[in-house]
Amino acid sequence: MLSSACAIGLLIGLLEWLTPVAISDLGWSLIGTAVLFGVLFSLLVSRYLTRDLARSLSALEVGLLNFKDNDFSVHIPEQGDGQLRALATLFNQSAQVLRQERQYIYQRELLLDKVIQSSPNVMLLLDDQQRIIYANDAARHLFNQGARIEGLKLSELLNGLSEELAIALHNPKGGLFTLAGDNEESEDETWHLSRGRFLLNGQYHHLILLKQMTRELNRQEVAVWKKVIRIISHELNNSVAPIASMVKSGRKITAPLADPKLQLIFDTIEDRTSHLSQFIFNYARFAKLPLPKKGRVDWARLTDQLAQHYGFTLEGELPTAPGYFDLIQIEQVLLNLLKNAHESGSNTDAISLRIYLSVLADGSSGVIIEVNDRGSGMSPEVLTQALLPFYSTKHSGTGLGLALCREIIEAHDGRISLHNREDAGLMVKLWLPSDERSQ
Numbered sequence: 001m002l003s004s005a006c007a008i009g010l011l012i013g014l015l016e017w018l019t020p021v022a023i024s025d026l027g028w029s030l031i032g033t034a035v036l037f038g039v040l041f042s043l044l045v046s047r048y049l050t051r052d053l054a055r056s057l058s059a060l061e062v063g064l065l066n067f068k069d070n071d072f073s074v075h076i077p078e079q080g081d082g083q084l085r086a087l088a089t090l091f092n093q094s095a096q097v098l099r100q101e102r103q104y105i106y107q108r109e110l111l112l113d114k115v116i117q118s119s120p121n122v123m124l125l126l127d128d129q130q131r132i133i134y135a136n137d138a139a140r141h142l143f144n145q146g147a148r149i150e151g152l153k154l155s156e157l158l159n160g161l162s163e164e165l166a167i168a169l170h171n172p173k174g175g176l177f178t179l180a181g182d183n184e185e186s187e188d189e190t191w192h193l194s195r196g197r198f199l200l201n202g203q204y205h206h207l208i209l210l211k212q213m214t215r216e217l218n219r220q221e222v223a224v225w226k227k228v229i230r231i232i233s234h235e236l237n238n239s240v241a242p243i244a245s246m247v248k249s250g251r252k253i254t255a256p257l258a259d260p261k262l263q264l265i266f267d268t269i270e271d272r273t274s275h276l277s278q279f280i281f282n283y284a285r286f287a288k289l290p291l292p293k294k295g296r297v298d299w300a301r302l303t304d305q306l307a308q309h310y311g312f313t314l315e316g317e318l319p320t321a322p323g324y325f326d327l328i329q330i331e332q333v334l335l336n337l338l339k340n341a342h343e344s345g346s347n348t349d350a351i352s353l354r355i356y357l358s359v360l361a362d363g364s365s366g367v368i369i370e371v372n373d374r375g376s377g378m379s380p381e382v383l384t385q386a387l388l389p390f391y392s393t394k395h396s397g398t399g400l401g402l403a404l405c406r407e408i409i410e411a412h413d414g415r416i417s418l419h420n421r422e423d424a425g426l427m428v429k430l431w432l433p434s435d436e437r438s439q
Contacts (some may be wrong), residue, residue, distance in 0.1 A: 292412055344425070368429060
């Protein structure tokens with residue numbers, strides 16, 4: 001603007017100097033040429049003086065357009081006079097803050113998604129038309145064998161699934177429900193359903209959470225049994241110890257009498273107190289089971305040790321990768337299962353052990369150990385209660401053998417199940433997780 005004013009002022013001064021003589025001598029055409037030259041000169045001078053302002057405004061415009069497209073990586077040059085430079089610096093600082101905020105939000109979303117995908121709880125997010133817009137890995141494995149289910153409607157997802165699950169998901173209220181096993185020999189599963197409804201982006205969304213409660217309820221049940229055992233053991237120990245002491249004192253006092261009847265009474269009392277002490281010890285061992293000390297175990301060495309106690313046939317090849325568990329505890333479990341197999345009435349040749357790798361429906365990798373026999377098997381009622389403490393079908397059984405096996409396996413984050421075989425006999429199946437460090 002300043003350059004244009006100067007040029008126009010020079011032009012006016014020139015005209016005043018030339019007027020009126022110059023007009024008559026030079027003519028109107030030459031004056032027009034001079035005026036045009038002055039205007040062009042003023043434009044060139046103005047463009048030259050305002051070039052930094054134009055560049056800064058153009059860069060700022062490009063940067064703002066990138067902001068509009070959610071691109072905060074732009075950086076404009078800091079040039080020009082003080083105000084333009086300050087404006088460019090402020091723009092670049094704002095872009096850096098926005099980049100950092102976006103990176104923080106992105107990392108937080110990744111962490112949240114990782115937590116949700118790794119959760120064993122089933123999570124479904126539905127829109128108001130009951131269409132699935134988000135599902136975690138546990139949901140995909142439960143409903144569609146790990147395949148993608150986003151975009152499906154809930155009614156489509158439930159086609160072919162169990163009636164109990166469909167009824168529970170259509171129920172507007174949450175709570176506990178039970179899913180029957182895949183067959184008569186499978187254990188029923190207890191689930192907890194919870195629902196939530198919230199407004200997001202002007203639309204209502206529905207959140208469905210499913211939690212497997214079977215193992216948690218089993219833990220609580222076993223915890224109650226352990227508490228009962230500790231109380232009973234404490235009270236019995238308080239009675240047995242004085243009785244044993246009194247028997248010893250009675251033997252010393254009555255020794256000079258040499259009465260065989262008194263000796264028989266003392267022997268009987270001592271025998272029963274000894275049996276009761278062993279009984280208390282076995283129950284206390286169940287109540288005070290130590291945490292497993294996991295380590296790598298060679299399968300061939302384990303099977304050789306088992307064969308020294310009970311005969312069995314090893315089916316198939318052993319896994320090449322070593323197992324990862326507490327050797328002492330798992331060996332105790334397998335010895336107990338082999339002992340039961342031999343006591344089931346099965347021929348020794350029909351008792352077998354099979355060990356192989358397996359991947360569960362939820363993607364967990366591990367190893368399955370099967371102990372098979374050709375005994376009498378179990379009735380459906382016995383199958384449902386055989387793993388409970390104090391339950392036994394043997395006349396002299398304590399009801400702790402299979403309960404202790406179950407406690408050890410679940411302490412390893414594994415699973416144990418009992419199945420009647422088709423022809424005859426029983427199969428006990430153990431699943432133990434693999435060593436995550438080797439994967």
